[in-house]
Amino acid sequence: MEPCENSSTTELMSRYVSSEPGYGVPAEGWRICLAHEFKEKRKPFQAKDVSLSNVMEHIGLGVRYLKWWYKKTQVEKKAPFIDMFRALPLRQIYGVPLxxxxxxxxTRGWKGEFCRWQLNPGMYHYKTVIANQFTVCLRRGGQTVYQQVLSVERPPTLQGWNWGYCGEYAFYHALYPRAWSVYHLPGQNVTLTCRQVSPIIPHDYKDTSLPVAVLVWDIENKNDFALDVSIMFTMTNGSGHKDDKGGGHWNEPFHLEKEGEAVSGVLLHHCTPVNPYTLCIAAREQSDREITYQTAFSPRGTCGALWSDLITDGRLDSPTGSSPPTQKGEKVAAALAVGCAVPAHSHNSVEFCLSWDMPVITFGSREREHIRRYTRFFGSKGDAAPSLCHYALTHYREWERRIEAWQGPILQDSSLPLWYKSALFNELYFVADGGTVWVELPEDSDVSGGLRSEEGGLPAQPPVVKEYGRFAYLEGQEYRMYNTYDVHFYASFALILLWPKLALSLQYDIAGSVVQQDSTERLSLMSGRCSLVKTRNVVPHDIGDPDDEPWQRVNAYLIHDTADWKDLNLKFVLQVYRDFHLTQDRQYLEDMWPICQAVMESEMKFDQDGDGLIENSGYADQTYDGWTVTGPSAYCGGLWLASVCVMCKMARLLDSDSVYRRYRDVLDRGSAAFDKLLWNGQYYNYDSSGRDLSNSVMSDQCAGQWFLRASGLGDGEYQAFPEEKVRSALKSVFDLNVMHFAGGQMGAVNGMRPEGVPDRSSVQSDEVWVGVVYGLAATMIHEGMVEEGLRTAEGCYRTVWERLGMAFQTPEAYCEKGIFRSLAYMRPLSIWAMQLALDSRRDRAGPSAGELLQNQTAHTQEGKAPQSNNEVLPETLHDVPNTH
Known part of the structure; x- marks a missing residue:
C-alpha cells in the first residue's frame, strides 16, 4: 500500500461534494476524515466529581442508591435504569444508525465498523463485531490486482485478510438518515462511494417502521482500461453479545423473485430462547451483476480460506444448503459478494441490503408479547427478512426522492448556516436509535385500564393509537426509561412536526396513565420516604423500564416521588394545546380536555398561599432533579402561567365559559405575583426564596413563553409575560450564560451568577444541557433574537460534534471542562423547535429570518474567518468556528 498523504483527503472531499442525486455527496452535513483523531478525551460524570458540599447533602441518597443497586444487580440480576457505577465511556466512533x-x-461507525446494537427493545450492546466488513476486489484481464478490507483497523483476528486501509484516503459524511463513505483506493485510480440509506420519511407510517437499510456502492474507474470489481459484505450471526456463542444458530442461502425483481442472499438465524431474530444480507439480481455467497464461515483464526476464495476469481463458492446449527461456544458468519464490470472512465454500482426480523418481542419481565409495527405489512411469523430486503432494494430510490424533497427546502435555504442544517437532521438519529419501540395496540387493551376521569374519559382504544400503534423511546441510552415526560417536553417537537400521529399516540398513552393509580409503596431514594408508585390524576414521570414491563408498570424512576414534581402536569397541558395548534385535530383536543382539567386540579394544591402562583417545595422537584428550588420559581412558575394561559384558550375553543373565567382570574393574579416576586429589573430570579443564590440567572427561565410562542400564543389576550421583560431576560441569559461562559463558544450554562461566574451550588447548575440550549435558541428566535439564538445553539453543535467527538451520541450534559453526562440522550431533539421558530417568524409580520440572518452574516464576515463545511479534518479541526 502507498503511504498516507495529507493532501489526498482534502482533495478527495472537495471533489466529491456535489448536488448530483445518487453519486454526489451533499455540501451539508457532518464530515470527517477516517484518519482523524479527536484531541479532547472526556470522562463520564462520576460520584467523585461531586463537590464536597454536594456530597454531604446527598449522603443519604448515596447509601440508599447503593443498597438498591446491589439488590437490582446482584439479587435480581437486572440492569439498573440508571447505573451510577458503570457509566458508558466516551467512544468517538459512531455514525448514522441503520x-x-x-x-x-x-449503528455503523464513521470508520465503517458495526459497533452499536439495539435489537432487544431498549437494551444496547456496544461491541464492534470485527468480521462485519466490506472488502473490495479489483481484477484486470482475469487477474486480481488489488484486494482490501475497507477498514483502518488491524485486529488480532482474521489475519488472513488485508487490513489497515489508510484512513487519509477516505472520508465519511453524515446527513441523517443517509451517510456517505468515500474511499480512494491508493495506486488504483478507483474511488468507491458507499451510500447508506434508511427509510426515515416524515409523515410515513409504513416504510419508516421497517428494520432495514440499503448500502449502495458507486464505483468510479478513472483508468484508461476496464476493471472487474467485486464488493464482498461479511456479517456475523449475532451482535457481539455473549449469546452469539450460545449455540443453535444457523445460516441458509435464499432467492426471492416477485413482481419482476429478484434478490438473493443469506439468512442468519439467531435462535435465542428470548426474542430470536433473523439477520439478512442480500443483493438485487441484474443481468450485468454476479451474486455469489459463502453460507457459513468461522469468524475466528486467520479466515484465510474466504479471503483466498475471493482473491482467486472475484467470486465466492456459493455452496447449496444450510449450515448446521452452531455448537455452544461457536460463532458463525456469512459472506455475500457482488461483481460487475466497470468500463474505463466510467461508473457502475452494486446494491446491498441488510435487514433484521424480530417480529414478536418481550421486555425484561417476559410477562407478555408485543407485536412490532412493521409486521402489519410483512407478517409476524419470523420469515419476513427476504421480503424486507426485496422491498428495500426495489424502493430505496423512491425513499431517497422523498428524503430529498423533505430536506431540500431547508438545505437550499442560503440564510441558514451549514452547521445548523447538519445539526437539525443529524440529531434526528435518536428517534430511531433511542431504544425505540413501535408496537401494535393489543385488541383487548384499554389505554386507561378501564378508568376514566371524573369529567369524562378517553376511548378505550383511541383511533390514532389503534391505527398507528404505540410508540416509545428512551430518555437516554444510559437513562433507561421510556417516554420520560419532563424530557419529552423538549424532544417532542421532532415528533409533532414530522410524525404527528406518533406524537398524538404517545399523548393518549400518557393521558390514559394519568387516571390510573398504583398503590404499591416504595422508597424514594432521595428523601428516604415511602410513597405510591403512581398517584391518580398526576402525569407519570415515564411509562417504564424496558428491563421490566413498560405501559404496565410506569414510573421506573424512583429517585424522587414525582407526584410532587411541579412540571410534569404543566408540560402535559402545554403539549396538548401545542399539538392541537399544529394538527388542528379537534377530536384530540376534546379527548384531552378532561385530562387537562384533572391534572390542573392536582396542580392547584401547589399554590399554597392562593396568590395564583405555585410554589416549589424546597428540593429538586422538576426536571432539574439535582438543583434545589424553593418557593415561586422562574422555571416552574413560568410553566404554570403558560399552562393557565393555555387552559383559557382551550376553554374558549370548547365553549366552557366557567372554566375560562376561573383560569382567567388565576392568570391575572398569578402574573402579578410572578412579576412581583421574581422580576429584578433585568431577568426573572431563579426562585424567590431569598437565599444567597436565588438571584442566579437560569438559562431555561422562559420555557413557558417558548411553548406559548410555539403554540401561536404569547401576546394579546393569551399573554402571560410582558414581551419587553421576556426580551430583557433573554438578553441577560445571552450576555451571561452564553457569552460569559467558555468564551461564548459552548452554548448556555444552566445557571450563572449575575457577577458572571457559573452557579456551582449543584451538580446541574454548572452544566450545559444541549436540549435546553436548543429550546432556549428557539425562544430567542421567536422573540426576534435570531442572531443570538443561532450563536447560542452553534456553541453546542461545535462542542459536541466537532470538539468532543460525540457524533450520534449527543449527551444530556457537559461541563466547561473534563466532564460529560448521559451519552445519547432524548432532549437534543428539541432542535426541531428552532425550525418551528424560524418557520413561524416567516409567517409573522416583520423581518424574515433570512433578512435577520443576512445582518448576522455581514457582522460575522467583518474581520472573522469563514466557516468550513463542517469538515473535521486531521489538520483543520476547528475549536468553535464563528457562525457562517
Missing part, C-alpha cells in the same frame, strides 16, 4: 423506527437499530 433502520427505521421501532424495529431495532444497528
Amino acid at each position: 433502520g427505521g423506527f421501532g424495529g431495532g437499530t444497528i
Whole structure:
C-alpha cells in the first residue's frame, strides 16, 4: 500500500461534494476524515466529581442508591435504569444508525465498523463485531490486482485478510438518515462511494417502521482500461453479545423473485430462547451483476480460506444448503459478494441490503408479547427478512426522492448556516436509535385500564393509537426509561412536526396513565420516604423500564416521588394545546380536555398561599432533579402561567365559559405575583426564596413563553409575560450564560451568577444541557433574537460534534471542562423547535429570518474567518468556528 498523504483527503472531499442525486455527496452535513483523531478525551460524570458540599447533602441518597443497586444487580440480576457505577465511556466512533423506527437499530461507525446494537427493545450492546466488513476486489484481464478490507483497523483476528486501509484516503459524511463513505483506493485510480440509506420519511407510517437499510456502492474507474470489481459484505450471526456463542444458530442461502425483481442472499438465524431474530444480507439480481455467497464461515483464526476464495476469481463458492446449527461456544458468519464490470472512465454500482426480523418481542419481565409495527405489512411469523430486503432494494430510490424533497427546502435555504442544517437532521438519529419501540395496540387493551376521569374519559382504544400503534423511546441510552415526560417536553417537537400521529399516540398513552393509580409503596431514594408508585390524576414521570414491563408498570424512576414534581402536569397541558395548534385535530383536543382539567386540579394544591402562583417545595422537584428550588420559581412558575394561559384558550375553543373565567382570574393574579416576586429589573430570579443564590440567572427561565410562542400564543389576550421583560431576560441569559461562559463558544450554562461566574451550588447548575440550549435558541428566535439564538445553539453543535467527538451520541450534559453526562440522550431533539421558530417568524409580520440572518452574516464576515463545511479534518479541526 502507498503511504498516507495529507493532501489526498482534502482533495478527495472537495471533489466529491456535489448536488448530483445518487453519486454526489451533499455540501451539508457532518464530515470527517477516517484518519482523524479527536484531541479532547472526556470522562463520564462520576460520584467523585461531586463537590464536597454536594456530597454531604446527598449522603443519604448515596447509601440508599447503593443498597438498591446491589439488590437490582446482584439479587435480581437486572440492569439498573440508571447505573451510577458503570457509566458508558466516551467512544468517538459512531455514525448514522441503520433502520427505521421501532424495529431495532444497528449503528455503523464513521470508520465503517458495526459497533452499536439495539435489537432487544431498549437494551444496547456496544461491541464492534470485527468480521462485519466490506472488502473490495479489483481484477484486470482475469487477474486480481488489488484486494482490501475497507477498514483502518488491524485486529488480532482474521489475519488472513488485508487490513489497515489508510484512513487519509477516505472520508465519511453524515446527513441523517443517509451517510456517505468515500474511499480512494491508493495506486488504483478507483474511488468507491458507499451510500447508506434508511427509510426515515416524515409523515410515513409504513416504510419508516421497517428494520432495514440499503448500502449502495458507486464505483468510479478513472483508468484508461476496464476493471472487474467485486464488493464482498461479511456479517456475523449475532451482535457481539455473549449469546452469539450460545449455540443453535444457523445460516441458509435464499432467492426471492416477485413482481419482476429478484434478490438473493443469506439468512442468519439467531435462535435465542428470548426474542430470536433473523439477520439478512442480500443483493438485487441484474443481468450485468454476479451474486455469489459463502453460507457459513468461522469468524475466528486467520479466515484465510474466504479471503483466498475471493482473491482467486472475484467470486465466492456459493455452496447449496444450510449450515448446521452452531455448537455452544461457536460463532458463525456469512459472506455475500457482488461483481460487475466497470468500463474505463466510467461508473457502475452494486446494491446491498441488510435487514433484521424480530417480529414478536418481550421486555425484561417476559410477562407478555408485543407485536412490532412493521409486521402489519410483512407478517409476524419470523420469515419476513427476504421480503424486507426485496422491498428495500426495489424502493430505496423512491425513499431517497422523498428524503430529498423533505430536506431540500431547508438545505437550499442560503440564510441558514451549514452547521445548523447538519445539526437539525443529524440529531434526528435518536428517534430511531433511542431504544425505540413501535408496537401494535393489543385488541383487548384499554389505554386507561378501564378508568376514566371524573369529567369524562378517553376511548378505550383511541383511533390514532389503534391505527398507528404505540410508540416509545428512551430518555437516554444510559437513562433507561421510556417516554420520560419532563424530557419529552423538549424532544417532542421532532415528533409533532414530522410524525404527528406518533406524537398524538404517545399523548393518549400518557393521558390514559394519568387516571390510573398504583398503590404499591416504595422508597424514594432521595428523601428516604415511602410513597405510591403512581398517584391518580398526576402525569407519570415515564411509562417504564424496558428491563421490566413498560405501559404496565410506569414510573421506573424512583429517585424522587414525582407526584410532587411541579412540571410534569404543566408540560402535559402545554403539549396538548401545542399539538392541537399544529394538527388542528379537534377530536384530540376534546379527548384531552378532561385530562387537562384533572391534572390542573392536582396542580392547584401547589399554590399554597392562593396568590395564583405555585410554589416549589424546597428540593429538586422538576426536571432539574439535582438543583434545589424553593418557593415561586422562574422555571416552574413560568410553566404554570403558560399552562393557565393555555387552559383559557382551550376553554374558549370548547365553549366552557366557567372554566375560562376561573383560569382567567388565576392568570391575572398569578402574573402579578410572578412579576412581583421574581422580576429584578433585568431577568426573572431563579426562585424567590431569598437565599444567597436565588438571584442566579437560569438559562431555561422562559420555557413557558417558548411553548406559548410555539403554540401561536404569547401576546394579546393569551399573554402571560410582558414581551419587553421576556426580551430583557433573554438578553441577560445571552450576555451571561452564553457569552460569559467558555468564551461564548459552548452554548448556555444552566445557571450563572449575575457577577458572571457559573452557579456551582449543584451538580446541574454548572452544566450545559444541549436540549435546553436548543429550546432556549428557539425562544430567542421567536422573540426576534435570531442572531443570538443561532450563536447560542452553534456553541453546542461545535462542542459536541466537532470538539468532543460525540457524533450520534449527543449527551444530556457537559461541563466547561473534563466532564460529560448521559451519552445519547432524548432532549437534543428539541432542535426541531428552532425550525418551528424560524418557520413561524416567516409567517409573522416583520423581518424574515433570512433578512435577520443576512445582518448576522455581514457582522460575522467583518474581520472573522469563514466557516468550513463542517469538515473535521486531521489538520483543520476547528475549536468553535464563528457562525457562517
